[in-house]
Each structure stands twice: as C-alpha cells, then as structure tokens.
Amino acid sequence: MKKSEEKPIKMEKKEIVEADEKKVSSSLEAQTVIPTAATGPAGPIPSAENERPQRLRKKRKLLMDSGDEEDAIEDEEDKIRGHQKRGKTTKHGKSASAQKKKLWNWVSYLEEEKMPAAPLKLFKEHQSFPQSRNSFKVGLKLEGIDLEHPSLYCVLTVVEVQGYRIRLHFDGYPDCYDFWVNADSLDIHPVGWCEKTGHKLIPPKGYKDGEFSWPTYLKQCKAQAAPKTFFKSYNTPVTPTGFRAGMKLEAVDRKNPSLLCVATVSDIVENRLLIHFDNWDHSYDYWCDASSPYIRPVGHCQENTISLTPPPEFKDPKCFSWESYLEKTGTQTAPARAFKVRPPHGFLPQMKLEAVDKRNPMLIRVCTIVEIEENRIKLHFDGWSSLYDYWVDADSPDLHPVGWCAKTGHPLQLPPGVADISPVPGQCCPIAGCKGIGHVRGPKYGYHYTAVGCPYSEVNLNRESFLPDRLSGERPLPSHHTLKARRLETPNPFPDPSPDSPQSRSF
Ligand SMILES: [Zn+2]
Numbered sequence: 001m002k003k004s005e006e007k008p009i010k011m012e013k014k015e016i017v018e019a020d021e022k023k024v025s026s027s028l029e030a031q032t033v034i035p036t037a038a039t040g041p042a043g044p045i046p047s048a049e050n051e052r053p054q055r056l057r058k059k060r061k062l063l064m065d066s067g068d069e070e071d072a073i074e075d076e077e078d079k080i081r082g083h084q085k086r087g088k089t090t091k092h093g094k095s096a097s098a099q100k101k102k103l104w105n106w107v108s109y110l111e112e113e114k115m116p117a118a119p120l121k122l123f124k125e126h127q128s129f130p131q132s133r134n135s136f137k138v139g140l141k142l143e144g145i146d147l148e149h150p151s152l153y154c155v156l157t158v159v160e161v162q163g164y165r166i167r168l169h170f171d172g173y174p175d176c177y178d179f180w181v182n183a184d185s186l187d188i189h190p191v192g193w194c195e196k197t198g199h200k201l202i203p204p205k206g207y208k209d210g211e212f213s214w215p216t217y218l219k220q221c222k223a224q225a226a227p228k229t230f231f232k233s234y235n236t237p238v239t240p241t242g243f244r245a246g247m248k249l250e251a252v253d254r255k256n257p258s259l260l261c262v263a264t265v266s267d268i269v270e271n272r273l274l275i276h277f278d279n280w281d282h283s284y285d286y287w288c289d290a291s292s293p294y295i296r297p298v299g300h301c302q303e304n305t306i307s308l309t310p311p312p313e314f315k316d317p318k319c320f321s322w323e324s325y326l327e328k329t330g331t332q333t334a335p336a337r338a339f340k341v342r343p344p345h346g347f348l349p350q351m352k353l354e355a356v357d358k359r360n361p362m363l364i365r366v367c368t369i370v371e372i373e374e375n376r377i378k379l380h381f382d383g384w385s386s387l388y389d390y391w392v393d394a395d396s397p398d399l400h401p402v403g404w405c406a407k408t409g410h411p412l413q414l415p416p417g418v419a420d421i422s423p424v425p426g427q428c429c430p431i432a433g434c435k436g437i438g439h440v441r442g443p444k445y446g447y448h449y450t451a452v453g454c455p456y457s458e459v460n461l462n463r464e465s466f467l468p469d470r471l472s473g474e475r476p477l478p479s480h481h482t483l484k485a486r487r488l489e490t491p492n493p494f495p496d497p498s499p500d501s502p503q504s505r506s507f
Pocket residue numbers: 429430431434435436437448450453454455456
C-alpha cells in the first residue's frame with residue numbers, strides 16, 4: 001500500500017551507497033597501521049598518534065582495582081609515547097622497532113587471505129559509512145533506552161568518544177553498566193524527548209519519581225544537554241507503519257528463540273516497535289521494525305501448526321484462543337498488511353567485515369563470516385580460535401563494512417600475529433590472542449592481567465553476564481536453561497498495561 005512512498009527513499013539510499021563505494025576504495029588503500037603494545041596492532045587512523053595517549057589517560061582514570069595496574073599503565077604510556085616517537089623519527093627503518101613495524105591494510109590482507117570483503121550494498125544504513133561526523137562530546141547528557149530493560153528511558157552521560165561510537169553512562173549507577181552505541185543509534189534521544197513524546201523518564205539513582213527536572217539537574221551537574229541536531233532520530237522521517245500501540249501479534253521470544261508467544265506492540269517510536277510479551281516481565285521486551293523476522297500476525301502459528309505460547313495465566317496452552325482473548329482484553333490484532341517481508345541479507349561465508357566484539361564491546365575486530373542462516377550470520381574473529389565464533393543478527397548495528405574503522409577514526413583490532421610486536425611484560429593476558437584490553441566486569445576496567453578478568457578465558461567465555469541487574473540488583477543466572485525456567489516461574493511484576501505504560505497512551 002505504501003509502495004509509492006517507499007520507492008524514492010530506496011533510490012536515494014542507493015545513490016548514497018554508490019557514492020560511498022568510491023570513497024571506500026581510497027580509504028582502504030590509505031589504511032596503514034603502526035602497532036602499539038597497548039591496543040595491539042590497532043588504530044589505523046591518521047590522528048591515532050595524537051589520540052592514543054589521551055585515550056590511555058582516560059582509561060587510567062577508570063582503573064580502580066589496584067595500584068599495580070595504574071603503575072603498569074603509566075609505564076605503558078611512556079613506552080607507547082617512546083614507540084610513537086621512534087616510529088616517527090626512524091621513518092626509513094633504521095632501528096629494530098622500525099623493522100618490526102609492518103603496515104597492514106585491508107587490500108593486501110584480502111589478497112593474502114583470498115577472501116572477499118562483504119560488499120557495501122549488503123550493509124544497512126546504520127551499519128554502513130556514516131553520512132555525518134560524530135558530534136558527541138564527553139560530558140554531554142541525553143536520554144536513551146537501557147538495552148537490558150528496553151522499555152525504560154534513562155538519564156545518560158557521554159563518557160567516551162571513539163570514532164563514530166560513544167560510551168554512555170547511566171547517571172547515578174556504577175560504571176560497569178556503561179555501554180557503547182553508534183552515534184546514529186535510534187536508542188538515544190535529546191534531553192526533553194521523553195516529556196515531549198509522553199514517555200516516562202527514569203531519573204538518576206537517588207531521585208524519586210516527580211523530583212527530577214532536567215534544567216535543575218543540568219545546573220547541579222554543571223553539564224550541558226547534547227544538542228538535538230546530533231541525534232539521528234531527530235532527522236529520521238517517520239513512515240506510517242500500520243501498527244498501533246496495543247495491537248496484538250505473535251512474536252519470537254529472543255531470549256528463548258524456540259518460543260513463539262502472545263505479544264503486544266507496547267510502544268512505537270519513529271519506525272520501530274517495542275514488542276512486549278503479555279504478562280511476562282519487561283526484560284523480555286525488544287525493539288524491531290515492521291520487517292522483523294521475529295514478529296508474525298495473529299493466526300500465524302495456527303496456520304503453520306506451530307505451538308503458540310500463551311500468557312502465563314493459561315496453564316494449559318490448549319485453553320487459549322485468540323478470539324476470546326481479544327474479546328476479553330478488548331484489543332485488536334495488528335493487521336497482516338503491516339508486516340513487511342525482509343529481503344535476504346545476502347551475506348555469504350568467507351566474506352570479511354569489521355565487527356564489534358560482544359565480549360569486549362570497546363573493540364572492533366577483523367572478522368570472517370563462517371556460516372549463514374536466513375536472518376543471522378556466524379562471525380569468526382580472524383586469528384582467534386573458533387571457540388569464540390558466535391551468531392549475530394544480519395542487521396546488527398555492530399557489523400560494519402571493511403574500512404569503517406579507518407574512515408570513522410576507530411581503532412581496528414587486527415588478527416593476532418599480524419603486524420604484531422612482542423608483548424610488554426606484565427601487560428599481556430595469558431589467553432592466546434588477547435592483549436589484555438577490557439575486563440569481564442565492564443568498561444570500568446581498562447585492562448586485565450589474568451584469565452579471571454579476561455573476557456576470552458574458558459571460565460568466562462559462555463557466561464551471559466557478570467553483573468547483577470542494574471535495577472533489581474538480582475544476580476545473573478548461570479545459563480540460558482535457568483533463564484527459561486525463570487521466565488516460566490517469575491510472577492509478573494508489571495501488570496499489563498501498567499498505568500504509565502505507553503499502551504495507555506493513544507497514537
Ligand atoms: Zn585476556
């Protein structure tokens with residue numbers, strides 16, 4: 001029905017992609033690397049030499065667990081500065097360190113590996129080369145979704161800027177809950193957005209509901225709000241979707257993907273839908289668009305003889321019928337025409353790309369696709385054991401085309417062994433390939449020195465989370481099996497719809 005409206009948008013996007021393909025080839029050739037001990041063979045950016053010491057200082061401030069680590073970092077910084085100086089002065093390779101210095105670039109790497117780069121056209125706009133620069137600065141405040149609690153909007157501060165990415169901090173909470181997003185993330189909004197759109201803003205810890213006001217808070221913190229024009233959501237045209245808040249559908253539980261469940265569109269922001277599972281707690285909610293493969297119209301399960309998981313009050317799934325449920329709840333179904341078909345992602349095994357390492361989200365690594373599914377790809381980190389491979393949605397904002405780091409000014413972690421230099425004693429973690437960057441306890445710690453703190457050690461590898469829930473303080477459960485059990489046992493703490501839930505608003 002909206003075909004005529006969609007067409008011009010697609011054409012425009014194509015032109016941008018073509019223009020970008022030309023730009024990329026030049027950025028790929030220009031990419032060279034001066035490896036450093038601190039970031040591994042990272043940082044192929046023209047300004048990297050100037051930025052790195054500053055970044056290390058920032059990290060040092062974040063270190064809290066031991067004085068030893070601080071001393072080590074200080075040594076580290078000196079070494080890096082020295083290394084960089086030598087790199088500059090011995091341009092023609094007179095010293096040993098200059099001989100060790102190798103240049104790395106995607107073009108020769110792809111030739112060596114005899115594998116292709118994933119074509120730029122396969123990447124969505126939010127994965128591809130940004131159209132504008134990252135304007136965010138450390139200290140700016142904003143509102144945004146907590147991805148662990150996707151229905152909640154929180155008060156956030158930018159605490160680190162790295163290329164086109166920003167690290168955000170929940171005001172009033174420990175640093176370990178900080179998280180990274182791209183500067184064009186639709187999960188973030190300017191100060192005042194919640195009030196304007198009728199969403200509830202969760203105030204910083206320590207503030208009671210109704211006590212919080214942005215103008216007073218900014219004054220108290222002597223902080224500034226991030227200007228509206230920095231936000232992608234501010235510039236995104238909204239296409240009518242045919243979905244309305246409160247409509248019912250059948251949706252995959254992303255935490256238990258074998259379950260298709262009775263669900264509600266509980267919020268709509270820009271072109272995205274918040275999916276909530278009827279009478280389950282909000283931690284299972286997720287955001288998606290109308291073409292998401294995880295949502296289906298009411299009746300999909302019956303038509304395809306798949307079992308539908310009803311809300312928890314239906315002890316026997318056979319007792320559930322959509323007809324009586326809709327009547328009882330006085331709700332409507334989302335119209336079948338609102339669901340869009342997503343075209344195949346087009347990624348193939350052996351294609352290379354750059355991807356955020358979920359175990360250490362401050363890092364972007366050189367990756368190869370090793371397997372594909374209809375909506376997902378399996379990533380392999382080049383030079384690492386296949387133990388670390390994992391599946392990721394093909395439209396994840398953490399996937400980027402080759403050359404993205406170089407172009408956006410983000411360090412790129414090269415495969416271990418490539419363009420490598422000998423590790424600095426005391427710096428390197430015992431796990432093969434790991435440079436000791438990051439920490440299993442979150443971005444509060446810049447470095448780790450032992451397998452216990454290492455995101456890649458055997459003990460930590462398959463743990464979902466190491467932190468208690470930010471809001472409830474509940475400890476994470478050890479595996480997805482118990483998670484499933486928790487879902488089946490947990491009484492619903494949020495009656496649905498709750499008085500402040502977006503469902504009570506009209507659209
Ligand atoms: Zn490690």
